[in-house]
Amino acid sequence: MDILMLSDVYFPRVNGVSTSIRTYAKALVALGHRVTLVAPDYGEAFDRHATEFGEGFELVRLPARQIFFDPEDRLIRASAMRGTVRELAQRDWDVVHVHTPFRAHQIGVRVGERCNVPVVETCHTHFEEYAAHYLPWFPAGLLRALARGATRRLCHAVDHLIVPTAEMEQVLRGYGVATPSTVLPTGIDLAEFAGGDGDAFRSKHGIRQERPVLATVSRLAVEKNIEFLLRVVQRLVAEFPALLFVIAGEGPDAARLHALCIELGLEAHVRFFGNLDRRGELLDCYRAADAFVFASATETQGLVLIEALALGVPVVSTAILGTATVLRGSHGAVTAPMDEAVFAGTVAQVLRDPQLRHSLAQAGPMDARAWSNDVLIGRVVDLYAGARPAGPLHPAGAGQ
Template sequence: MNILMLSDVYFPRVNGVSTSIRTFAQSLARMGHAVTLVAPDYGPGSGQELHDSDEFEIVRLPARVIFFDPEDRLIRAPELRRVLPELAQRHWDVIHIHTPFQAHRLGVRLAERTGRPTVETYHTYFEEYIGHYLPWAPVALLRLVARRLSRMLCHGVDHLIVPTAQMVEVLDRYGIATPSTVLPTGIDLDEFSRGDGAHFRAEHGIEATRPTLVTVSRLAVEKNIAFLLQVARRLVADFPELMFIIAGEGPDAERLKRLSKEYGLDANVRFFGNLDRRTTLLDAYRAGDAFVFASPTETQGLVLIEAMALGVPIVSTAVMGTATVLRDARSAVVSEENVEDFAAHVSRVLRSPELRAQLSAAGPVDARGWSTQGLMEQVVALYQRLAQAAPRKLAASKPQAQAAR
């Protein structure tokens, strides 16, 4: 198949959406499909060339910085007009949109010109995110806007891919009538079979016997890392040598570093920024005696699956997408979002080598259910079904969403 993917975000911008897109594109290319990704150009010095791939085509379009979110880029409108006829001349079996901004506009216009079906992945729970980026606006108004925009955008495509059943329930509450399929991204298990925790500890002066926690996340308010710092502060009373490794970057980094200092955790918390996903990030995961996570807004929670695959014991809340990932997982201890309860669960894991060994051994087994191999076969089947349907039939099927689900 010839698959066109469109996104307003991709590496070097590190987040779950970028990771998911790369996993989709690489997996499909390795299955023999031709994939083209259209994404923003982050400019000289961004390091984006390190993330370009010879497995699938990447078309970078000039973009501008977004004033309230300088990490991200918005593709310039003239570039959309320029590239539209070029892309329309090429044959696509399906157009897969990953984000709801310029990429969505381009995808819908291409579909109008070519008659090709559109599928869009609902990656982000915007209702819970938007208030953190526009703090001066009333939260109730922002939520209303997020819901209305979601309805408008989702009704503009032929089919939705939703990572978890919890997000389907959210979209149902919004009144979205577009047919949807629950298809998580998953991970390439081969990529998460390596990593050397002992090497990471030795390289960074962390003693082999030092109790160590790790989290991997974009450093943003909605990821709830401040809660994990409160947990670390509580644990230090019982584990004075505790080390908490935080891997990732983001707009909340400076506030989190200030909180760490205010909590007296200078000797117990290390911020490592973004690590190479093929090498040092794997080492960082494996360096932990436990992986801790407490984000309440994940549509999926890929880092939990990565920790499972690497055999790192998990202590996490289970909300939204993470509830799906952790359901029936034998590699995780689930906690409420309460500092005392969460700290008690972590303490139990740190004190018991037997429990850690049990959770660690279960991780790779749990992760098998999230392998990209089986999941991508379902994606291809969906693409083929959409490609074989007549455009008129696709348009007519939208009101039948509930039956499709």
């Protein structure tokens, strides 16, 4: 198959969507399919640090500009769209797969119309929950209504939706979205999460081997709820005075979180490591932890949970929306409610009990096998092949 993918975000921008797209594309290429990915050009000002992933698929970068309220991201320039649609429409595609709902969506829908091929879109993000964090000056109720309406329009412009979890599918049905959908999680390449040297990470960064360590891997953004985890750590320090909380990731909330650490008196207990190499030191970071902690309430899936499980790191997490699906029936994780005292008590139980940590660590890789991309990618190919509806492919004006 010739597959066109489009996204408003991709490496060197590090987040779950970039990871998911790369996983999809690599796996499809490995099966013999041809993949072209269209994504923004982040420019030389962005710290690229050799993160231009190609790995067998064609990568087309489009001119883009910064977004004033989210400087990490880029918006593909409108001036680039018309020529791009014209050029892409001259090629033969079997399916168009859109991963984000902005300019990439517009380009993808228009190419699908011109080529008369099905357009599939993955709902990676629960925008109703995200919007208030990025536009705090906007009335919250109105913003939620606008996000729901925009989501309905976007979903109705495509032929089929991929939804990572049943919980997210229910959200869309609650909005009135009638587009056919398939619950299909993003898998991970388990071969990439079979190593890691926690002792080496501790040694490199001067962390004593006996020191209790918690870790999280996350974009530093308000919706990721890292403030909650910092307050949990503050509660734990009384019982575990040597406790260290390791945070891997970057994002717009970094300055506020650094300041909050000082306010909470946690300077000696929290270390920020930024974005780490996914093929090296990030694995070491995971493995250095006695437990991986996570408390985002907005995830449509939560790939980092699967990564931690695959590496045999005990997980303590809330179970909300997508994370509820990932952790349902898990034997490598313990779930806790969004309550600082209860969550802290759950983490303390894991830190106190070596046998519990051992049993969670042993079970994690078995849990992760259910999320292997080798298991899931065949369903993606079948979905592509069956995405063409019985009636007209695209509503008139859907791409406008």
